Each structure stands twice: as structure tokens, then as C-alpha cells.
Amino acid sequence: MKTRRSSSDAPRTPRARNRARVLAAILAAALLPVSLLSSLPMAAATVEAIVRDGTTQLRAAASCWEIKQTAPSAPSGIYWLLTPRMPAPEQFFCDQETDGGGWVLIGRGREAWKEIYQGVGTTAQVRTTVTGTGAFEPRQLSATVIDGLLNGQAPDLLPDGFRLRRATSPDGLNWQEARFKVVNMDRWVWTFSAEHRVASFTFGLGNFSGGLTRSFGTDQLFNRVVTSEAEAQNWTQGWAFGSNIRGTTDASSYVWSATATTGNARPFTQMYLRPKLTQADITFAAPDDAGAPGYSQRPLPQNGAQPTVWGVTGLANGRTGEMNTEAQDFAQIGNTVYVGGNFRYVQRNAAGLDRVEQSYVAGFDVNTGDWVSTFRPVLNGQVKSLASLPSGKLVVGGEFTMVNGAPAVGIAALDPVTGATDPGWRLQLENRITGAVVQVRGLSVKNDWLYLGGAFTHLTGGTAANPVYARAGARVRVTDGTPDAGWNPAFNGTVVAVDAAANGERLYASGYFSMSNNATAYRAAAVQTVAGAPLAPWTWTPSTTSGRDFQLGIQEAGNRVWLGGSEHSLFSFDPQTFARLSGNITRNGGDFQRVAEGGGVVYGGCHCGHWNYSNAFTWSNVGTEWTSADRINLVGAWDAASGDYIPDFNPVMKGRVGYGAWGIFVDSLGKVWTGGDFESSVTATGAGQWSGGFVNFPPRDSAAPGTPTGLTASTDGTTDTLSWTASPGQPSVYHVIRGDRVIATTTQTTIQVPALADARYFVRAADAASNYSATTAVVTPPRPPVxxxxxxxxxxxxxxxxxxxxxxxxxxxxxxxxxxxxxxxxxxxxxxxxxxxxxxxxxxxxxxxxxxxxxxxxxxxxxxxxxxxxxxxxxxxxxxxxxxxxxxxxxxxxxxxxxxxxxxxxxxxxxxxxxxxxxxxxxxxxxxxxxxxxxxxxxxxxxxxxxxxxxxxxxx
Missing domain, CATH: 2.60.120.260 (Galactose-binding domain-like)
Known part of the structure; x- marks a missing residue:
């Protein structure tokens, strides 16, 4: 993305033009023109020519570079910066000495740098403690803040690349300057241990090229950068030296190693960028007199998990494999969210507080997280899928054969309050393939039908007295479970997931099959819902057809069909042409196992870690055409309409074994529930906590504060005084806009700023989540008469x-x-x-x-x-x-x-x-x-x- 270049001066207002005309008329024929000119008040003759030296919010510069050009003697220190991509001026540390100055500090620390989009710590922490032992704990600006400093410029276009200042001696007396440039980075990410290609690099002398950001250099000494984590270094990351450089274990050492013999020492490092932006390179948009609209960040879950109230634990069937994780699916009826899986108990904490034996399915209050103790069904096998019927009943599907003491093979409808079996809804499944068992792994309700996917061949229920043949896929009446004898996709392998299209004309299915009604349908199918269950032609095949591949998650969302499965892949397709629209490969970790949608966001669950490569299509070689490598940890988010990865959502969770997310659900409050073998998560405060089987993430703040009212402005010719009525909702700060940019922030409802002739003022409210309100209408202080x-x-x-x-x-x-x-x-x-x-x-x-x-x-x-x-x-x-x-x-x-x-x-x-x-x-x-x-x-x-x-x- 290129930044625009134009003047930042706002057009003169009609009032300003009228004053100029009047003055010209008087002066034109005055007998004493010098006296007349000198008698004019300064406010009326002043044109805003702010010196952008970064010393105040009003004087905020576009970059550290602009400050250095404006004030060549400016020392290194903290300055105010503002670009059109930033909501308000903010302070940053500028190195104004190295190589002509103009460098902005974006991160510093020793070991334990992170690759998350939101950075580490606050902007204030990055700028205030820039060196010394107090700076060893890493602090990194968020990617949003860095993209704002770049004003949307692609990082790979920075002429000076990325600068590392690394300590080379434990006492911090010796330092190295390293710089490098990368290929194909259109927005900021911290994932330098991914496969970003290095275009060029230097360690002070000589220019070199080649390598990947996880490791590049010319030797295994100081002239190497290693960003990958290592077990030998306690799984920490940093800007490490080569394998032959060892640090010390001393907490005060500027070059640290976990042991005295461990190579790839982690030095204390400062990272800088040098965007060379000036006022001529940027354009701020001046609001119309009516004001400007506000901004709300898109609805997404927080990265911090909701504090655990109850969880599930124990393996009820005794099996430990990834197909037997504790939590596998969710559904909601009323204020209860139901969790199905392979758990044995519900309990409050890791120590088993208030433990109750409630196997395979349990209910939890959507508002409080409390276990709903009235819901007590008894099953003898794991639950793999859940669905709510229009009647308000809960359908459970899985591997069980008994429910509440009566035969119920693979499926049952339950009372959502008590868990009692619904006597009016009966369905029995069979699997007549030799040695096979019944499984129901996917459920989807649309119109009058409940669609089933799994491992079965025959269904009996409702008004159907005789078994109906429908292999691995079927549909039954939502009212009583009667199978549709005229609709049989006849898959030749197990179906894992099903999703009925929004228009009801198709059922999307994924799994282990390769045929449907003797037509090719390799691991994914779009089955028409008309009689006979014909296929919509979908000729896609995955990157490998070894017979060991599979597709596990499928979802229609955002006018796309999303498909995730083996080879670490999540792809989206045009539902009309079935052309592939986007590709994602998780380089490390494992396959995608679940796909769900909510609020215009697609969530993909996987037993993946490290990075998601956007616009990559094969594993394990992601190629060279991918466009972004983003951090992902067991669950990720994508824009349903565009297919773009959303790096903002990047939670921290850990599992019992690491099987990842097998269930994802967005509840009525916007919380995202994620299920698997999870045992711990990190809350919004950064604290670790026990999580039993599932974790839920409350929605982040995506509502802008209310607009301030009653804005007034007065002046004494030297100072303009603004006052307004507080916004509802107690915003964190108010932005004062003059002309085309924010010139001040305050927590109060009045402020004084230097006067300016014909200044146009607006005020808006902003919160801690960077949402901000629409502005007030324009106010211009009444000026002293000319x-x-x-x-x-x-x-x-x-x-x-x-x-x-x-x-x-x-x-x-x-x-x-x-x-x-x-x-x-x-x-x-x-x-x-x-x-x-x-x-x-x-x-x-x-x-x-x-x-x-x-x-x-x-x-x-x-x-x-x-x-x-x-x-x-x-x-x-x-x-x-x-x-x-x-x-x-x-x-x-x-x-x-x-x-x-x-x-x-x-x-x-x-x-x-x-x-x-x-x-x-x-x-x-x-x-x-x-x-x-x-x-x-x-x-x-x-x-x-x-x-x-x-x-x-x-x-x-």
C-alpha cells in the first residue's frame, strides 16, 4: 500500500475569505497603510504553520524522521507522532543519533519475545524503559500501532528495512548493528520465526542476501540472527546469535543463555523502523461541518479467556486418542449452552472442587457459566454432535447405544431442562457393514429437516415402520424423526461434518468418503436436497489423495464454502462455480478439525501451532506465493466475506495432549466456546487458569462511546477554550480535533489550546479499545472583531x-x-x-x-x-x-x-x-x-x- 502525497493544509473557510476581502478593501485606499496593518490583532492575521517537532500533541510529527529534518539538533528521546492511520497522537521513543536519526523503537527485550499480533505490554512501556536490565523483559508494540506508524505502508517497502541493535557482551558495553529486509510483507506481523524470506541483510559490513527470518546470516557467531524457539533455551524466543555464541545465566546479563553451554544466546535487543514520512506524504481528512462518523472495531472475541466457573474432565470411555477429546460440540437452547464429548465429570477447578459425575453431555448457564444441575441425562458413550430442534428439544449424536436406561443407538432427543428422553421423537440407527459401529458425527437443522452425517446405513423412526437405507448421510423430520426414504447421498465412507446451506438447497458434507451415489465426491460434497440427493458438481481434490487424507470441517459462510482437514489446510470456495477462493496452510502443528461461523467471522479449530500461511495451498512446502504468516494457536479467525485471516484473535490455550479444538460455537452473547482436550488458558489479565475441556472467550468491546454534546468554544485571542457535556458510558479519553487532525486528548470535559484564527473544532469520545464516537458538529470560537x-x-x-x-x-x-x-x-x-x-x-x-x-x-x-x-x-x-x-x-x-x-x-x-x-x-x-x-x-x-x-x- 502506498501512502498518498498532498498538502495537509485545510481549505480556507468562507468566513476567513470574507475577512481577507474586508481587510484588503480597507487597506487599498488607506492613507496610513503601515499603521493600519500593524493595528490588526495577531489572531486574525495568523495562518496555522505548526512546527512538527513532536514536542507536544499539537506539534505531533508524521515520523521520527520528520522531527529530525525539522529540528536537526533534536536529541534521542520521547516524541509525539501522528499519522492518518492513528486515532490520536501518541508518544514513542526516537533514536535521533544513529545513521542520521529518525528511528522509532517498536520493541526491546532479551529472551521471551512473542509472535502475537497484539504485541507485549503497552506502548508506554516500550517508550519509557528502552535499555538497561529493567528493559530485559520484552515489550513490543502491537501490529496495529506499528501499521499506524507506517501509515499503511507495506513493511517490505521500508527503504532502510528492519534494524536490530544487539548487545554483544554480557556487561552491555558492546553492541552490534544488524539490518535486514524481507520479501512480501504487506502488514506488520511479529512472526519472524516463520518462513519470511530475507531479501538482504547486513551486520555493519557487507551486504548479503538469502535465508529465512527464522535463521539467516554468514556464520554461527555474531553474524547470524535466529528467531525460532528452542527447547535448550527453555522454549524462549529472541534475536539470537549463532549456535557457537553462548551467553551467561546471570539475570543481569545482556547476553543470556539457559545454561553456560547452550548456544544461540539471546542478546538484549532493540528493534527499530525508519518510516520517512513527512507532512507532504500524508493526508488527513477534515470533517465536514456536520462532523465525522465514529469507528468501532469489528466484533471479535477477546484474546483473554473468560475466567473458568465450571469445566469438564476425565475420559469417560477410557480412550485417549484425538477422536475422544473431552469436549467436541456445543448447542444452545434458551440460556443453556450444552457441551458434548467424552468427559466423565463436571467440576469447578483443577482440584476437583464440587465434582459431579455427569458423563458425555452437560449444560452450563450462558450468562454465569454455572453448571445446570437439573439437566442430568445418562448415556453410555461419547457425544460427538449436538443440535437444537425447532421444538426446543436437544438432539445428541455420537457413539452411544443407551440413553437414560433405554436403547438409543447413535442419536436421541432430550428434554433441555431435565435431560429426559423425548418419547415423541424416536430414531434408531444401524450400521450393517461388517464389524462397523454406529456413529453420528455431524448434525444440521434446516427448514423441516434434521441432517445427519456419520457412520450408519439404515434408519428407523417416526412413522417409518421399516428401516430406510441411507448410508453415512440422511435426513429426518424435525417433528418426529421420520427418515426421508427418497433422499440418500450414499457416501462410501464416514461423514464427519454436515452443514445445510442457508437457502436449504444443498447439504455440504465432509469426511473420509470418495463417492456419493457412485459419483466422485472426494472428501467433500455438495448434495442437492431434492429427491435422489444428486451432487452439485465439485471437482476439487485436496493437495494429496494418498487415501490417508480426510476433510473434517465444512461450513457455508460469507457466500463461501469453507473446508478444513488434513494437510493442515483450510480453503474457501465459490458456492456457484466451486472455484477455490482462498487457501490457508498451518505450517507447524496439524490438521483443521472444525469450522464454525458467527457474526461474519469463520473460526477454524485445529491441532496447529505457530503460523497460518495465507494464500498457501500445499503442505509441507508452503511455496513462495503466500502473502502473510500469522500466529495461530489451536483456533483462528477469518473474515467470512473476504477470506482474510484476522490476526487480532490469537488466544493462548494448552491441551492435555495437544489435540486442539474439535468444537467451536458462538453463543447468543457473542462468546466463542472452544472445545477439545484443553486444560489451561490465559485470561484477559494475562493470568493462567485451569480450563476443563472447553474455553470460552467473551466478545471484545466493539461499541463506540456516545458522542459528546453541547460543544462550545471561546477565545481571548491567545487561548481557545473548549467545553462539552460528557459522553454516556464514561469514555476513557476525548479527542480534540482542529481542522483535519487530533491536536489534544483529555479525560476532562474542558480544555484550553493555543488560539488560531478561524479554527474549526470537533470533539469525539474514545474508549480503551480504540473505538471512538462520531464527532460533534463543528464549532468555531467567536473571534475578537477585526x-x-x-x-x-x-x-x-x-x-x-x-x-x-x-x-x-x-x-x-x-x-x-x-x-x-x-x-x-x-x-x-x-x-x-x-x-x-x-x-x-x-x-x-x-x-x-x-x-x-x-x-x-x-x-x-x-x-x-x-x-x-x-x-x-x-x-x-x-x-x-x-x-x-x-x-x-x-x-x-x-x-x-x-x-x-x-x-x-x-x-x-x-x-x-x-x-x-x-x-x-x-x-x-x-x-x-x-x-x-x-x-x-x-x-x-x-x-x-x-x-x-x-x-x-x-x-x-
């Missing part, structure tokens, strides 16, 4: 100070004031701070006069004009010849010798300024003039002054 200074303080004014009256036109725009004096405000006399002293010979004039012109290109862009001046002692103000206010002046006509009506001192007048707001419509397009006359209360007044500022407020 203003332009029309007349500044200490401006230069035209003024006149004389006894004779001025020209009557002195207030108007067209008046020629070139003969007037120029002076800097404040103008006057008698007080400190006067910039221009007014003086006169002889009698002091009673009034002074002032004019100031300014230009406005488009008065329609101005909302209002705010004027601040003073009355010292009295004043009259005019705009374009029209009086706009008078203060401390008499009513009527004002003359040159009119006395002010009050005599405030200058300091008092300054402390009580005259404030006036005029509408923008009072302005004229082009030149405007402010005129003022200041009058004294008496000629000998000790002070007299004038100052004025005028500010235009622009329309939003």
Missing part, C-alpha cells in the same frame, strides 16, 4: 488657535486646510504630556479647532466606528461636517467665543473620556474628515487640551 485604526493616538492634526472665527466651511470635507498649522496630539496647554503647545499673543482665544482626514474605500465593510476623545473643558465633534456629539457645551449655535459649561482639569477629563460609537454608514466612500472644536470655561483657565482616536470595526 479593527482598523482610522486615527491613532498621538496623530498629527491640522489645527487653528485664533481669536477670529474660522471659515464657516471649516468642518466639511472640501475645506482647504493647507494654511492651518500641523501639530501632534495631545494639543493644548497647562498640563503634562502636551505634545503641541497652543500659544497666542495678547488675549488668549476661547476655543481651538482641529481637522483630521482619512480614507475608506468601502464603508459597507465597516460595522461601526468607535471614537475616544476628551472634553477639556468642552468640545463639539463633527464627521464630514455633521455634528456627532457635544460635551460640556451649551445648546444652540456654537460660536468662536462660546464658553464651555464646565471646567474640568485635564487629568479629570482624561480619566473620564468621551466615548462615541457611530454606524459604518456615517462614513463616506473615499475621503472623510473628523473636525473638533474645544472651548474653555473661562479665558484664564489653567489647562486646555485635545486628543482623539478613531477605530473602524469590520463586519464579520
Amino acid at each position: 479593527t482598523v485604526q482610522l486615527v491613532q493616538a498621538a496623530a498629527e492634526w491640522k489645527y487653528r488657535f485664533a481669536l477670529e472665527a474660522p471659515d464657516p466651511a471649516w468642518k466639511t470635507n472640501g475645506f482647504d486646510d493647507s494654511a492651518w498649522n500641523n501639530g501632534t496630539a495631545p494639543l493644548g496647554w497647562g498640563s503634562a504630556g502636551i505634545a503641541t503647545q497652543l500659544t497666542a499673543e495678547g488675549t488668549r482665544p476661547l476655543s481651538s479647532h482641529y481637522r483630521k482626514t482619512f480614507t475608506v474605500a468601502d464603508p459597507g465593510t465597516v460595522s461601526e466606528v468607535n471614537i475616544v476623545t476628551r472634553a477639556d473643558d468642552g468640545m463639539v465633534l463633527y464627521l464630514n461636517g455633521t455634528e456627532v456629539t457635544r460635551v460640556n457645551m451649551p445648546a444652540g449655535t456654537i460660536t468662536n467665543n462660546s464658553f464651555a459649561t464646565a471646567a474640568p482639569r485635564t487629568n479629570v477629563a482624561t480619566a473620564n473620556p468621551v466615548r462615541l460609537t457611530l454606524p459604518g454608514s456615517a462614513l463616506a466612500a473615499g475621503v472623510n474628515v473628523l473636525s473638533a472644536e474645544v472651548h474653555s470655561n473661562y479665558r484664564s483657565t489653567p489647562d486646555h487640551s485635545f486628543e482623539l482616536t478613531a477605530t473602524a470595526v469590520l463586519k464579520p
Whole structure:
């Protein structure tokens, strides 16, 4: 997958464009453009140009590499990173020194590295303890986090490959740099002990190629990497040296071995990647004003098992082979899940607490896991299959011959509450092949029919008085068990599993047979459900037809037919053409034994371990065309629609012998029950526990929190403050989105962030499982109005100070004031701070006069004009010849010798300024003039002054 390259700048909003237009109109004709520009508030003129140096969430970079390019002197340490594939910024350790820097640490530790998709430990643990003895216990980022750091780039396309920094001496003073590249890895996996092909490698000097990631190098000393686990090293894994390198057993040793003589020592190792992503390489999607949708991870079971409440144990028939495991099938009726198999007891723990003898089939409460003690049927042989009838009865199939003290060969219908045999549903099976026994190994209910698969030849039951011939496969009425005499697939070998198609037109069957009604049906068949049981043509054959091969699990799911069996194979097929659509081979371990479906997920059970190879088709040589090697342990999950392996589900279970999973069932609560010879499992807390025969896995959290409400935003021009109402469900954290990306996370419902002009904010809630809600609708903080200074303080004014009256036109725009004096405000006399002293010979004039012109290109862009001046002692103000206010002046006509009506001192007048707001419509397009006359209360007044500022407020 290639990352997209485009600018990350969000488009300018209509509001931003309007502000820019208004500003341009004002500045275009301003007489003082420098002054006007400098008067604009910074928030309105700022463009978001964040320095992506990784020092804060707001400054999160696309990679450690981008940080190094942005800040070349940045030291190694912890930095914030964010790509479009990550839900929010997160901190990681960056090596900014080695080979130009830019390396992100994805794992570190000594022995006991794991190959699981979810990694080991937390992201915080990986970044905070990167070296030293405290870092010996491995911590590895999850594959999801690593794919996010790569922004979806295929790991095999990384130009610098994978980097290992390995200690070469027990004291940790000497180190080796090793790097390697692989072939065909389209997403991150930790399965390096699988057969990933090595494209090239180096140990500091020289470039080499070839080998597999489980072992490659040029010698058996330090120039080798071995990732496979070994019994001699206590079954631990790591980035081991060659077989001739031995470590020490000391807990503080940087090069460890289980014994002093054991080769392939496990060194303390740090693993780094270097995605060279910058802002130019990534594209974030900016939400629309209505907001963006949320995200919920797909429904899947947790990797951690549900704590054991009850289990089953003991081998009731005394046989120990893989066909006799303790738990083999499940079914649910109401709130009870039934477990069938070869167990003898039900009990609470490994010590046998509350042990009760209840052989072969038992019921457990789906909600609590408690044993249902009212359900007490008595059988004399193992149960291999279960089904629920439309009537609510439970059908059991298997190898028994007696149920509740009466003959019942291979099959019976039971009361789901008590386990009593249903007297209205009777069916007897026979196997007339010499020496053969009756088995019912598969059951499937569809419409009016119960389909059976197993080892039998004749059926008698319901209203059929005489035996009906139907070999290894049959169907009977769900109401009373009457066999259909007109439908006989006549398989020539045992049927292991059956699954009726969703449309009821076919029965899929798998097993040991090779023919059906004398037509070829090698180990798998699609039998039409019309009279005569003809085959739908399916010409597939497995990779080997040695006669010892078989197919054990079959399931229709996701418009595919899934088939699993010998040669470690699980394949899916097109149900129309029967073309093979996908292939999976488990390289180590064993065959697939059960296939089940639930919630769009196909589950495959096997006695397999280690790895599943996707798009592989033969065993034991998986070839070179496989696309991914993923960890699998006894049960795996696949997307039913696409056929893709789902690596998220990777539980840890162990069996009595290791026979794996023979039964899989998804209950009404979404829990996945897995049965076999299981004796232990690991819970969600990482604790080991006893598991008796079966393990169930509760569904993981796949529900996003509710969307926050009531988002508001305010600003003081420097800081934006956001507040919202908490989401329902107590989310773990809130993501604050500005523009196109998350810039902050918080557990609170309010936050302050640096202000940005025309910022578009959204908030969403996220939980610990990385589900997040839809965002709120956009909120933009109301910004301080954009203003332009029309007349500044200490401006230069035209003024006149004389006894004779001025020209009557002195207030108007067209008046020629070139003969007037120029002076800097404040103008006057008698007080400190006067910039221009007014003086006169002889009698002091009673009034002074002032004019100031300014230009406005488009008065329609101005909302209002705010004027601040003073009355010292009295004043009259005019705009374009029209009086706009008078203060401390008499009513009527004002003359040159009119006395002010009050005599405030200058300091008092300054402390009580005259404030006036005029509408923008009072302005004229082009030149405007402010005129003022200041009058004294008496000629000998000790002070007299004038100052004025005028500010235009622009329309939003």
C-alpha cells in the first residue's frame, strides 16, 4: 500500500475569505497603510504553520524522521507522532543519533519475545524503559500501532528495512548493528520465526542476501540472527546469535543463555523502523461541518479467556486418542449452552472442587457459566454432535447405544431442562457393514429437516415402520424423526461434518468418503436436497489423495464454502462455480478439525501451532506465493466475506495432549466456546487458569462511546477554550480535533489550546479499545472583531488657535486646510504630556479647532466606528461636517467665543473620556474628515487640551 502525497493544509473557510476581502478593501485606499496593518490583532492575521517537532500533541510529527529534518539538533528521546492511520497522537521513543536519526523503537527485550499480533505490554512501556536490565523483559508494540506508524505502508517497502541493535557482551558495553529486509510483507506481523524470506541483510559490513527470518546470516557467531524457539533455551524466543555464541545465566546479563553451554544466546535487543514520512506524504481528512462518523472495531472475541466457573474432565470411555477429546460440540437452547464429548465429570477447578459425575453431555448457564444441575441425562458413550430442534428439544449424536436406561443407538432427543428422553421423537440407527459401529458425527437443522452425517446405513423412526437405507448421510423430520426414504447421498465412507446451506438447497458434507451415489465426491460434497440427493458438481481434490487424507470441517459462510482437514489446510470456495477462493496452510502443528461461523467471522479449530500461511495451498512446502504468516494457536479467525485471516484473535490455550479444538460455537452473547482436550488458558489479565475441556472467550468491546454534546468554544485571542457535556458510558479519553487532525486528548470535559484564527473544532469520545464516537458538529470560537485604526493616538492634526472665527466651511470635507498649522496630539496647554503647545499673543482665544482626514474605500465593510476623545473643558465633534456629539457645551449655535459649561482639569477629563460609537454608514466612500472644536470655561483657565482616536470595526 502506498501512502498518498498532498498538502495537509485545510481549505480556507468562507468566513476567513470574507475577512481577507474586508481587510484588503480597507487597506487599498488607506492613507496610513503601515499603521493600519500593524493595528490588526495577531489572531486574525495568523495562518496555522505548526512546527512538527513532536514536542507536544499539537506539534505531533508524521515520523521520527520528520522531527529530525525539522529540528536537526533534536536529541534521542520521547516524541509525539501522528499519522492518518492513528486515532490520536501518541508518544514513542526516537533514536535521533544513529545513521542520521529518525528511528522509532517498536520493541526491546532479551529472551521471551512473542509472535502475537497484539504485541507485549503497552506502548508506554516500550517508550519509557528502552535499555538497561529493567528493559530485559520484552515489550513490543502491537501490529496495529506499528501499521499506524507506517501509515499503511507495506513493511517490505521500508527503504532502510528492519534494524536490530544487539548487545554483544554480557556487561552491555558492546553492541552490534544488524539490518535486514524481507520479501512480501504487506502488514506488520511479529512472526519472524516463520518462513519470511530475507531479501538482504547486513551486520555493519557487507551486504548479503538469502535465508529465512527464522535463521539467516554468514556464520554461527555474531553474524547470524535466529528467531525460532528452542527447547535448550527453555522454549524462549529472541534475536539470537549463532549456535557457537553462548551467553551467561546471570539475570543481569545482556547476553543470556539457559545454561553456560547452550548456544544461540539471546542478546538484549532493540528493534527499530525508519518510516520517512513527512507532512507532504500524508493526508488527513477534515470533517465536514456536520462532523465525522465514529469507528468501532469489528466484533471479535477477546484474546483473554473468560475466567473458568465450571469445566469438564476425565475420559469417560477410557480412550485417549484425538477422536475422544473431552469436549467436541456445543448447542444452545434458551440460556443453556450444552457441551458434548467424552468427559466423565463436571467440576469447578483443577482440584476437583464440587465434582459431579455427569458423563458425555452437560449444560452450563450462558450468562454465569454455572453448571445446570437439573439437566442430568445418562448415556453410555461419547457425544460427538449436538443440535437444537425447532421444538426446543436437544438432539445428541455420537457413539452411544443407551440413553437414560433405554436403547438409543447413535442419536436421541432430550428434554433441555431435565435431560429426559423425548418419547415423541424416536430414531434408531444401524450400521450393517461388517464389524462397523454406529456413529453420528455431524448434525444440521434446516427448514423441516434434521441432517445427519456419520457412520450408519439404515434408519428407523417416526412413522417409518421399516428401516430406510441411507448410508453415512440422511435426513429426518424435525417433528418426529421420520427418515426421508427418497433422499440418500450414499457416501462410501464416514461423514464427519454436515452443514445445510442457508437457502436449504444443498447439504455440504465432509469426511473420509470418495463417492456419493457412485459419483466422485472426494472428501467433500455438495448434495442437492431434492429427491435422489444428486451432487452439485465439485471437482476439487485436496493437495494429496494418498487415501490417508480426510476433510473434517465444512461450513457455508460469507457466500463461501469453507473446508478444513488434513494437510493442515483450510480453503474457501465459490458456492456457484466451486472455484477455490482462498487457501490457508498451518505450517507447524496439524490438521483443521472444525469450522464454525458467527457474526461474519469463520473460526477454524485445529491441532496447529505457530503460523497460518495465507494464500498457501500445499503442505509441507508452503511455496513462495503466500502473502502473510500469522500466529495461530489451536483456533483462528477469518473474515467470512473476504477470506482474510484476522490476526487480532490469537488466544493462548494448552491441551492435555495437544489435540486442539474439535468444537467451536458462538453463543447468543457473542462468546466463542472452544472445545477439545484443553486444560489451561490465559485470561484477559494475562493470568493462567485451569480450563476443563472447553474455553470460552467473551466478545471484545466493539461499541463506540456516545458522542459528546453541547460543544462550545471561546477565545481571548491567545487561548481557545473548549467545553462539552460528557459522553454516556464514561469514555476513557476525548479527542480534540482542529481542522483535519487530533491536536489534544483529555479525560476532562474542558480544555484550553493555543488560539488560531478561524479554527474549526470537533470533539469525539474514545474508549480503551480504540473505538471512538462520531464527532460533534463543528464549532468555531467567536473571534475578537477585526479593527482598523482610522486615527491613532498621538496623530498629527491640522489645527487653528485664533481669536477670529474660522471659515464657516471649516468642518466639511472640501475645506482647504493647507494654511492651518500641523501639530501632534495631545494639543493644548497647562498640563503634562502636551505634545503641541497652543500659544497666542495678547488675549488668549476661547476655543481651538482641529481637522483630521482619512480614507475608506468601502464603508459597507465597516460595522461601526468607535471614537475616544476628551472634553477639556468642552468640545463639539463633527464627521464630514455633521455634528456627532457635544460635551460640556451649551445648546444652540456654537460660536468662536462660546464658553464651555464646565471646567474640568485635564487629568479629570482624561480619566473620564468621551466615548462615541457611530454606524459604518456615517462614513463616506473615499475621503472623510473628523473636525473638533474645544472651548474653555473661562479665558484664564489653567489647562486646555485635545486628543482623539478613531477605530473602524469590520463586519464579520
